Amino acid sequence: RRQGRASAATDGASAIIEHPDVQRMLLTMKALTAASRGICYLTAEAIDRAHRAPDEAARKAAQARASLLTPVAKAFSTDIGIEVASLGIQVHGGMGFVEETGAAQHLRDARIAAIYEGTNGIQAIDLVTRKLPLDAGAVVRGQIGAMRLVAERVLKEGGPAFGHTAPRLRETIEALDRATSSLLKALGSNRPDEALAGATPYLRLFGLAQGGTCLAQAALAANAAAKAGDTDPAHPARIALARFFAENLATAARGLEETVTGGGGFLQDGVLALAG
Ligand SMILES: Cc1cc2nc3c(=O)[nH]c(=O)nc-3n(C[C@H](O)[C@H](O)[C@H](O)COP(=O)(O)OP(=O)(O)OC[C@H]3O[C@@H](n4cnc5c(N)ncnc54)[C@H](O)[C@@H]3O)c2cc1C
The missing domain is CATH 1.20.140.10 (Butyryl-CoA Dehydrogenase, subunit A, domain 3)
Structure with a gap:
């Protein structure tokens, strides 16, 4: 066209x-x-x-x-x-x-x-109310720790083609970590509605951090192969894709964090606003 x-x-x-x-x-x-x-x-x-x-x-x-x-x-x-x-x-x-x-x-x-196989709203509630508390939060902390290791590797091993992948990915992971703490605190302080209100934006934030980490891992493998002399054009493409994700899509993480940690105000007046 x-x-x-x-x-x-x-x-x-x-x-x-x-x-x-x-x-x-x-x-x-x-x-x-x-x-x-x-x-x-x-x-x-x-x-x-x-x-x-x-x-x-x-x-x-x-x-x-x-x-x-x-x-x-x-x-x-x-x-x-x-x-x-x-x-x-x-x-x-x-x-x-x-x-x-x-x-x-x-x-x-x-x-x-x-919608089917459980609506995504219910999946988000499952993530927040049943999965985050697993092993007193140790499972989610372990996963966030694994994401951090990848971001550190990008910082050390990634060349100029990675652009700002490492800092953007790290910011996304830290936003996820803070949002996780906030939700665990709400659940532990008998404020379940606050956690339920933030569940869907939290799942999105989790997806951005985990998805960005997966792409960064693929980019690191591509970088190593290219350095070893493999000229497959898929390698620079993988690095460019991880960079695009980190610099253009994962940047939504800060906004999502703010929504998770401070967006629950609608619990007081949401129904009022819907009625008007
Ligand atoms: C084409 C099609 C094929 C299907 N195939 C199958 C099948 O093969 N087998 C089968 O068992 N089922 C099947 N289903 C059913 C499907 O699993 C349900 O439609 C789905 O689980 C959602 O349930 P519901 O339609 O009753 O929506 P509702 O439960 O009425 O949900 C309406 C809205 O309210 C939200 N909601 C509901 N409860 C809560 C809550 N406690 N907290 C927060 N939000 C809530 C939902 O997230 C959703 O946004 C099919 C449905 C369709 C449309």
């Missing part, structure tokens, strides 16, 4: 992929999809280890990790499915909205996944 003229073009209409905003949409689709896959693979790995790890302690730890990650895998990924399918329509413009491209059908099909 050719439409408009990109700033670098000299004459004629440009292919829409040359427009920065279209590149942003396509990269958002690719990065969110890859992040969701990473979380699902991580969850599947934990489930496998819960069954097959050689010793009992490792199986128990893997089971706890699988329990923590399962609502994130389900709800984050299915929310992303809807967003990506919606962006798929937007990329195609008016042709996306009409039936010929098939893009609208993807959105209709994706919409159900956030």
